[in-house]
Structure formats: structure tokens, C-alpha cells
Amino acid sequence: MGSTTPSQQKHKITVIGSGNWGCAIAKIAAENAASNPGLFEEKVEMWVFEETVEIPKTSKNYNPSNAGPQKLTEVINTVHENVKYLPGIQLPVNLHANPSLEDAVKDSTILIFNLPHQFIIKTCEQIKGKILPYARGISCIKGVDVNSTGIHLFSETIGRILGIYCGALSGANIANEVAQEKWSETSIAYDPPHLDSQAPSRSTSTTDLVEFQHKDTSGQISEVKLQALPTSYPPIDHFVLKSLFHRPYFHVRVVNDVAGVSISGALKNIVALAAGWVVGMGWGDNAKSAIMRVGLMEMVKFGDTFFSASIDNRTFTDESAGVADLITSSSSGRNFRCAKLSVERNMPIEEVERTELNGQKLQGTSTAVEVNSFLKKQGMEEDFPLFTAVFRILEGSMKVEDIPSYIERPPQASPTPASPNSKAGNEGARITAARL
Ligand SMILES: NC(=O)C1=CN([C@@H]2O[C@H](COP(=O)(O)OP(=O)(O)OC[C@H]3O[C@@H](n4cnc5c(N)ncnc54)[C@H](O)[C@@H]3O)[C@@H](O)[C@H]2O)C=CC1
Ligand SMILES: O=C(CO)COP(=O)(O)O
Numbered sequence: 495m496g497s498t499t500p501s502q503q504k505h506k507i508t509v510i511g512s513g514n515w516g517c518a519i520a521k522i523a524a525e526n527a528a529s530n531p532g533l534f535e536e537k538v539e540m541w542v543f544e545e546t547v548e549i550p551k552t553s554k555n556y557n558p559s560n561a562g563p564q565k566l567t568e569v570i571n572t573v574h575e576n577v578k579y580l581p582g583i584q585l586p587v588n589l590h591a592n593p594s595l596e597d598a599v600k601d602s603t604i605l606i607f608n609l610p611h612q613f614i615i616k617t618c619e620q621i622k623g624k625i626l627p628y629a630r631g632i633s634c635i636k637g638v639d640v641n642s643t644g645i646h647l648f649s650e651t652i653g654r655i656l657g658i659y660c661g662a663l664s665g666a667n668i669a670n671e672v673a674q675e676k677w678s679e680t681s682i683a684y685d686p687p688h689l690d691s692q693a694p695s696r697s698t699s700t701t702d703l704v705e706f707q708h709k710d711t712s713g714q715i716s717e718v719k720l721q722a723l724p725t726s727y728p729p730i731d732h733f734v735l736k737s738l739f740h741r742p743y744f745h746v747r748v749v750n751d752v753a754g755v756s757i758s759g760a761l762k763n764i765v766a767l768a769a770g771w772v773v774g775m776g777w778g779d780n781a782k783s784a785i786m787r788v789g790l791m792e793m794v795k796f797g798d799t800f801f802s803a804s805i806d807n808r809t810f811t812d813e814s815a816g817v818a819d820l821i822t823s824s825s826s827g828r829n830f831r832c833a834k835l836s837v838e839r840n841m842p843i844e845e846v847e848r849t850e851l852n853g854q855k856l857q858g859t860s861t862a863v864e865v866n867s868f869l870k871k872q873g874m875e876e877d878f879p880l881f882t883a884v885f886r887i888l889e890g891s892m893k894v895e896d897i898p899s900y901i902e903r904p905p906q907a908s909p910t911p912a913s914p915n916s917k918a919g920n921e922g923a924r925i926t927a928a929r930l
Contacts, residue, residue: 503726504532507738508539508599510617511608511634512570512591514854516540517580518673519608519634519663522741524586530737533728541598542567542591543613547578554582567591578853583673599625603727604632604738607652607660610855611637614648618655628721630730631660632682636759637857640864645800647756649683659686659720662752663739664759665814666822675743681815682735682748683755687720747813753801754809754816758793762820763858764865764884765789767843769824770833771887771894781898786824788880788901790817796865796878829858837894862888 507527509520520540527534546563549556555573570576570591574584592598599605599621609617614635631652639646646654653660665680672678728734732748740746749755765785772781790810797805810816824830828851835850836843847856866885869875875882879901886892892900 504535505604506535506602507604508602509606510541512540512542513579515669516608517576518669520589521585522744524589526738528588533737536588538589539592539598540589541595542593544593549577553577567593580673595620596624603629605629606632608634611635618652622655628723629658631658632663633660634663637861638760640868645868649752662756664755666818677743679745679814681755681813682746683752684735685750685752751806751809753805757797758810758816760861761793762823763829764862764881766823766827766829767833767858768884770830771837774834774837775894786820792878792880829856
């Protein structure tokens, strides 16, 4: 638990990202920074990918003197509303929108990563070597990093690029509901290497590098250098993280299973697409439940198969990040809603994303493609028929109508190519080749 003796220095918090979830989490962090002055600096930085916006007349912060095009950071810092990505929510005045990534992360001990997953690697590369070497991270990203070396959790990718330890936050958390302070739960997974057994975990010097062998969640062993946090700061532990994220309307459980929390958050987005499609076809709740049942089984199997070294299967059932997130996402998440509309309107899902989300990003479509490329390399597409069906529907080689028979008993041969006059909805379910 937390330290009992007062520390001289407080943690400085930076949120990297300012979208729908980025702002909702930044609001929570800023509220808690203000109410825990012994632990955190009051001002919380939020890096904003700068763009020009207008305050809409529907905003309660609109007045004729602030009409017209303005920088998003200026709008957030003056009227305290992200009018584009989280409209209608008043943000705390101690949350500072910063267009400079380098400046936003400078001197921060706790970095909260909250961006659509396609932007995270480039963003981390920009701040490599420019953060405190003893900073710690929390990744709120729902996605997986698939590259030529295999599949990795974003918490691990962030940690590897920046040379820091990074945990994960994920749960049944529709951002707009959380921002409106409607009660929800979340899971934070934080399990830094036990430096105590290898070298002192706390340092009075800022140059102490602790070198040790680290087994990552997929079982790969690597040499890691981690700088210990100076003793002048309160230790970054479960107590401090709960103090930073728990609110009366946002209940946090801190656990150790980083792989389980991260994997379920990424994979449920693939399942939510299938749920949206079958509901869009008018098949009803029984069909959606069947998708969720098979989806959950594949999520658990995926964790067991590729992250067995560290995953705790109870996370899928017992924590908010597991089945609870699958249920909420398959009821009202953006992946579900856009997939449903793509079938109803017979429109590519990317087009629905572009016209309906006002700049917000779907994560399920790219995750389905990335997971499929990984499964293909393992020769295991047939072992995950729902994930494979979602990918094939996106690429246009399968139809939504094929899902029931395909997930019941995966065929040995390739599925029948989509008929050119397939029913309304099946063309719509596709994404363009550029995303594949
Ligand atoms: N929105 C939600 O309800 C929830 C989202 N998440 C996860 O949180 C992560 C972040 O999602 P959101 O904050 O909702 O993002 P979002 O979907 O609102 O995406 C828009 C954000 O992307 C930024 N962006 C656009 N182009 C960029 C670029 N080239 N470089 C950097 N940033 C760029 C925009 O400035 C904006 O801040 C995702 O992985 C998502 O799955 C998790 C829980 C709930
Ligand atoms: O992750 C989410 C809820 O927990 C939100 O999912 P979507 O990105 O599909 O909206």
C-alpha cells in the first residue's frame, strides 16, 4: 500500500491523447489530482493533436465573441470543453491542453497513454529520450501491436520504446457515460518487475539503472534496464494508481494481470463488429448472444494460446475488462453501432466511421486485420473461426449470412466467395482494400 511518510515531491501527470476516451480519462485524472494534493501536482497536462475547430452554437460555452475557427487547445483552455471529441462535458480547469508533445511530457512521472492504437508507436518515438527515465506509464489503448516479431501488448510496446514500465487500464467504459459521471467499473493492471529481489527498487540517485531479465507476457525473455523511482516521490503502486483513477462514479480494481486486461480490451472490439452485423441483419438478441458466447471463448483461447506465460483466465469473467466490456461494447460501442449501420445502409464501414464519428476512430476493423495476419502466420485461422469470419467479411470474401455455419464447425476448405448479388448489408460490411 501507499507510503506513510510524506514525500518531498509530487507526481506530475500527463495524458497523451485527447479524443473521446482521452478526455474522459483526463477529466478523472485532473479531478483526482486536485483532490489528492499530497500525491499529485494539481495541474494535469493533456497532449492534444492540434486542429482547428469551431464552438458549435449548441454548446453552452458558445457566445458570439468566441464564434469562428480556433485552435482546439485554445478552446479547451478557455471554455474547458473538447467541443469536437467530448462535446457537452465540462472539463476541470486544472486540465491543461498542450499542443506540444515534448512539453506536455516533460518532467512527468506518470504518463497516461490514450490514443487510437494506430498512432501510438509514432507518438512514443517522438518522446523517446525526452521523458523522465524513471517515469511509469498506464496504457488505456484497446488494440494489439502486431509486427514481424509477433504480437505484443501496447503496454509492452510503449515500455520497450521508452525504456519504462507501463501497465494497462481497460474496462466496460463507454467514454460518454463515464464523462457524464454515470457509474461504471474499470480494471487497472499494474505488475512492475520486482526490483527488490535484484537490486534496490528505490533510488536516491537519478542515474541508478537496474538491469534484470524480464519475461514478457508471451514468455519472451529480454534484458531490461529500468530506472528506479527516486525516494523523494511516493512509490507508484496500486494505492497511488487507485488514488489517480478511482472516482465515486468510476470504480477501480487494481490487479496484476496486464495480459488479460489488455487482450480482452483489444479482442472484444472484433466481436462487437460481428454483433453489430448480425443485429443490423435484423437477426435479434439471440443471434447477438451467440456471437458473444463464441467471441468470449475465442478471447480466452487466444490468451491461453499466445500469452499463457502470464495470463490469468479469471480476468475474462471476474474483471470489468473481460466479459463486462464485451457486453457493453456489443450493446452501444462505436464498433457495434458502425457495423450495424454498415449493414442497414449497405455502406462500407469506413464510410460509416467517417460520416458518423466526427473524427473518432474505430479500433475493431484494424484489430481484426492485425489479428488475422498474426493468426495466418501461425497457421491458426481455423482455430479462431469468429475472428477469421470477421476479417473475411471485412475483406469481402465471406458474407454475414455465412457466420452461423462457419463458427459452428469451421470448414476445411476456403469459404465460398461472396455472391455478386448478395443481400443488402453484406457489401456494406466490407472495408476497402487499403485497410487490409
Ligand atoms: N471512446 C471510448 O468509449 C473508449 C475508447 N477506448 C480506447 O481508447 C483509445 C483512444 O480512444 P479515443 O480517445 O476514444 O480516441 P478517438 O476515437 O476519439 O480518436 C480521436 C483522437 O485521435 C487523435 N488523432 C487523429 N489523428 C492523429 C494522429 N495522426 N496522431 C495522433 N493522434 C491523432 C485525434 O486528435 C483525437 O484526439 C482507443 O484505443 C479506444 O479503443 C477505451 C474505452 C472507451
Ligand atoms: O471500449 C469501449 C467501451 O468499453 C468502447 O468501444 P468502442 O470503441 O467500440 O466504442
